[in-house]
Amino acid sequence: MSAQMVLSAIGLVLAALLLVWLSLVMAAAEGAVSRVTKSSLNNLILGLQTDGELSQFSRMKRIDKVHRVQSLIVDRHATTGSCAFFRVSCNILTGILASCLAALFALPLWANLLCGFVFAILVAMVSVMTRPRVSGARKPVDIMLRHVRAIGLAVRLTPFARSAREERGGKTGRFSDLSDDEELEKIQIEQGRAMVDQLVEAGAFDPEISEMLDNVLTLSSTLTREIMVPRTDMICIGQDTSLSSALKLFSRSGFSRVPVIGEDVDDLKGVLYLKDVVKIIAFEREAGSRTAGSLAREANLVPESKPVDDLFHSMQRSRHHLAVVVDEYGGVAGLVTIEDAIEQIVGELEDEHDRIQREEPQKIGPNVWKLPARTPIAVLEEIFEIDIDEDDVDTVYGLLTKLLGSVPIVGSSAVTRGLKLTAADAAGRRKKIATIIVEPAARSAEQGGQAEREDAAASQE
Missing domain, CATH: 3.10.580.10 (CBS-domain)
Structure with missing residues (x-):
């Protein structure tokens, strides 16, 4: 074997190893880009500016790296796409270099292809065993700072990644409606929900606990x-x-x-x-x-x-x-x-004083009915065989609220169409009226007059 062949073989091996390393770096960057936040980088800059142990040269050099990372996460999707493109390209090139290395030894064509295939499989096994994406997700800021030059070069060499993202955003409007931080928060919430679902399926949590965890994840997206x-x-x-x-x-x-x-x-x-x-x-x-x-x-x-x-x-x-x-x-x-x-x-909170609202009207006396607050006005018309012409309210509660001109409380009453509506009791933590007593207004007046006469007789005695 000539010296030229030896040098060529060494060069191919070194190039293949470099591509393997670059592939692992790009995989780690893919996991890190989606987890680096702007606030963490800003805090890092403040920490460097107030660190008295660093020289001015070291401080400016590290701050410059942080600024480069900030420019990379402005468009996370473009950066992630560039890293993925280079990772796949490196994996393909490692197989090609392995085939070229086998060709130096004058092996048959099938042996060259087999060497390239086997080497590609070995690189895939190394990638699976080292799990670069997991390390990037665990220490995203450190990974981005350590390999910021390689990631920045990958982004500059793939301008089509940015244009493809903008084209998707223009068609669907998915990216134009959300800011970068909102997209990151949405991704993290979706990942959290998926993790909770996996824990529930594995039997680690009760369904009630999983529902509470899911509710916690939606608090940031629920408005007051x-x-x-x-x-x-x-x-x-x-x-x-x-x-x-x-x-x-x-x-x-x-x-x-x-x-x-x-x-x-x-x-x-x-x-x-x-x-x-x-x-x-x-x-x-x-x-x-x-x-x-x-x-x-x-x-x-x-x-x-x-x-x-x-x-x-x-x-x-x-x-x-x-x-x-x-x-x-x-x-x-x-x-x-x-x-x-x-x-x-x-979920809903109730105490020992809360009452369960009846779902059906209940007759409690001669021509006296106790109706749930949500009873439709049509049911009230059917019970008392009258016509209540109210188009802007649909329930007995809404009718009483309209007659009072304010929110009814227990004891509030009003008269309409010869019927007296009285708020009977409240239910739930918000103390909303649960049932309403409906009776003829004339009967209510008679009972009130009789009570007054009994009170007067008792005072004379």
């Missing part, structure tokens, strides 16, 4: 306006209302915190707490003459676009259990409690 009590269902109290009247409202509504308003709901003055009212009434003689506005605390305001996970943590830090939700124009959109956020994880 999706879980809040809308302003139409809010129970408020006027700022000039006496504390004795406020105490009755607390008792009838079942709430311990009520917003205090002025002329309308948007004229928010604060939030009145039941414990404050009880404390004042118990220890001050003239407390009954004080108004709700004088005792209202400052309201905690949150935007309706705030993600539920941020809402939960902010309420936890500020120790507020109730917040008033405002829209983009500054108007009151509703209110939300910390229990609403918790329910997004664990």
Whole structure:
């Protein structure tokens, strides 16, 4: 064998080993690109700028590497596509070089092809055993900083990766609607859900636990306006209302915190707490003459676009259990409690005082019916054989709300078409009216007059 053949063989071997190394680097970069965040790089720059042990030259050199990584993750899909292209190309070229190396020894054609195939299989086995993508996912920043030059060269040599991504984004709109960080967050959430599903299938978790974990993953994509009590269902109290009247409202509504308003709901003055009212009434003689506005605390305001996970943590830090939700124009959109956020994880919360709403109307006396709040008006018309011409409401609860002009609480009543509707009781943590008593208005008036006569006779005795 001549010296020229030996040098050629050594060159082919070194080139093949270099391609194998480059293939493993590109595989590790594929796993790292999708997990490097902008915030981690910004924090790294701040750490380098404040590191007193580094010389100015070393500091600027490392910061320059971080800036290069930042430019690579601006378009993650293009960077990932470039790394994948070079990884596949390197694997193909290693097989070709192995075939060329076999050809130097004047082997037959089938032997050359077999050598190339076997060497490609060995490279694949090495890639599987070393798992470069796993190492890239575990230490994404370190991998990107260590191989930033090779990754940057791969991106510059594959400009078609960027153009292909832009073409897909223009057709589907998938990439144009989401920012880079939002895409990364979406990918991580999908990966988390897949991991939870795998654990459930393996029997590691109960179905209830897996549902809670899945709910946790969706907190960041759920907005406050999706879980809040809308302003139409809010129970408020006027700022000039006496504390004795406020105490009755607390008792009838079942709430311990009520917003205090002025002329309308948007004229928010604060939030009145039941414990404050009880404390004042118990220890001050003239407390009954004080108004709700004088005792209202400052309201905690949150935007309706705030993600539920941020809402939960902010309420936890500020120790507020109730917040008033405002829209983009500054108007009151509703209110939300910390229990609403918790329910997004664990499901509906109820206590021993909550009652289960009946699903069917119940006759409780002569011509007296107890109807679920969601009973259609058509059922009410059929029971009492009357015609209630209401086009803008569909349920008995909606009819009572319209007649009152406000959200009904326990004991609220109104009369229409000769029928008296009375809110009987509330159910659920939000204390929404569960059942409504419907009876003829004349019968109710007679019972009221008889009760007054009995009270008068008892007082004379």
